[in-house]
Amino acid sequence: MVPPAVQSPNSQVTLQFLSSVLSQRGPSALPYSEDTKWLIRQHLVSLTDNCLSLEPKTATFTHNDGRSVNLLQADGTVPMTFQGVTYNIPVVIWLMESYPRHPPCVYVNPTRDMIIKRPHAHVNPSGLVSVPYLQNWIYPSSNLVDLVRNLSAMFGRDPPLYSQRRAPPPPSPTSNPNSNFGVNPGGNPSPIASNSGSAAGYAHRPIPPRTYPPSPYGGGGAAAARVQPSSHTEDATEVFKRNAINKLVEMVHSDVTELRKAREVEMEGLFSAQGKLRKREEQLNKGLKEMQEEKEGLEQQLQIVLMNTDVLEGWFRDNQGKKLGNLENTDDAFECLDVLSKQMLDSTSSDLAIEDTIYALDKAVQVGAIPFDQYLRNVRSLSREQFFHRATAAKVRAAQLQAQVAHMAARSSHYAS
Numbered sequence: 001m002v003p004p005a006v007q008s009p010n011s012q013v014t015l016q017f018l019s020s021v022l023s024q025r026g027p028s029a030l031p032y033s034e035d036t037k038w039l040i041r042q043h044l045v046s047l048t049d050n051c052l053s054l055e056p057k058t059a060t061f062t063h064n065d066g067r068s069v070n071l072l073q074a075d076g077t078v079p080m081t082f083q084g085v086t087y088n089i090p091v092v093i094w095l096m097e098s099y100p101r102h103p104p105c106v107y108v109n110p111t112r113d114m115i116i117k118r119p120h121a122h123v124n125p126s127g128l129v130s131v132p133y134l135q136n137w138i139y140p141s142s143n144l145v146d147l148v149r150n151l152s153a154m155f156g157r158d159p160p161l162y163s164q165r166r167a168p169p170p171p172s173p174t175s176n177p178n179s180n181f182g183v184n185p186g187g188n189p190s191p192i193a194s195n196s197g198s199a200a201g202y203a204h205r206p207i208p209p210r211t212y213p214p215s216p217y218g219g220g221g222a223a224a225a226r227v228q229p230s231s232h233t234e235d236a237t238e239v240f241k242r243n244a245i246n247k248l249v250e251m252v253h254s255d256v257t258e259l260r261k262a263r264e265v266e267m268e269g270l271f272s273a274q275g276k277l278r279k280r281e282e283q284l285n286k287g288l289k290e291m292q293e294e295k296e297g298l299e300q301q302l303q304i305v306l307m308n309t310d311v312l313e314g315w316f317r318d319n320q321g322k323k324l325g326n327l328e329n330t331d332d333a334f335e336c337l338d339v340l341s342k343q344m345l346d347s348t349s350s351d352l353a354i355e356d357t358i359y360a361l362d363k364a365v366q367v368g369a370i371p372f373d374q375y376l377r378n379v380r381s382l383s384r385e386q387f388f389h390r391a392t393a394a395k396v397r398a399a400q401l402q403a404q405v406a407h408m409a410a411r412s413s414h415y416a417s
Helices: 009-022 034-050 144-157 236-319 339-367 372-416
Strands: 054-062 068-082 085-095 105-108 114-116 161-163
Touching (some): 009 054, 034 054, 034 068, 068 144, 085 144, 236 372, 339 372
Antiparallel strands (some): 054 068, 068 085, 114 161
């Protein structure tokens, strides 16, 4: 969670700049996804409100594969405290294409008077920064404000930059020949400010030494960035007020941390519920598809039943009122339309006749009318014959269905024409 900050004129300007560049479309649009642009803008506004030395800009970033892309960056300095003295570390924070789902790319940007410490635990010789906060980046709780605070703490433990001292200018003819006090003629890089001089030339005029805490920048390049501690005695009321403010800030920070943890747990629960809802959506879509297929199959069967109903009604109308008493064979009462219908009628009637015969044999063996071995032989023979009749009926039924489909297709094409 990004800590809240008070809106200032600087933040208003930053907000207008970010709204302008993030709303661009076309070839000049920034390569960030639309659902994360609002969060990116909030991160940069909060960063400028909490760290005024960092300014959001747009610049061209070149990848290792040679691709160049226009990205957002936060350019400026990160304050750090080393042995009671505050220094500013120049850095560039690049917001990559996948930000904020993935961490930004942070580089230390030394000036001409600075060099990168080698070796360093978190900064490689090219200036790329790798700290645990970047390695453990968690979307969407991680943010730039906490990143800068983490960088400040890490750099305070082990400063990444050192100042490279330059050779002093030659002394003027009117200057004191012994005025080279504290000068290192070598001009080599030095991590510690050199404040000692030649004591032999100053035995007649003792000068109190100027004491400075050990500095990671040396004596030249970091003088402007160094903040001298106050030497006057502070009032007890001011000390009490500052301690009270620090205590309140710690309490607020603790409350914000607990609130952030609670919101993270709540968001994890919401993400889990979202996953379950998506799984249910897939199940419902699958069930709906199966029901649609079943509906289509039933509609096809309904069309077949309606066709058969039309055929039977037509036959009934043609034969209604006719007397069948003059028929010598009852099988001639039903006239089949084609060979398949005749074959289906014969197979079905034979199947049903064999079924009745087996039923009669069951009754006969129960009352002891026929021996059991004879019953088994007859049933075996009849079952074999019944199997062939049923297989024939199944094949005829498939052929009839295919013929009906072809007939429907021909009739549909006829009506369409």
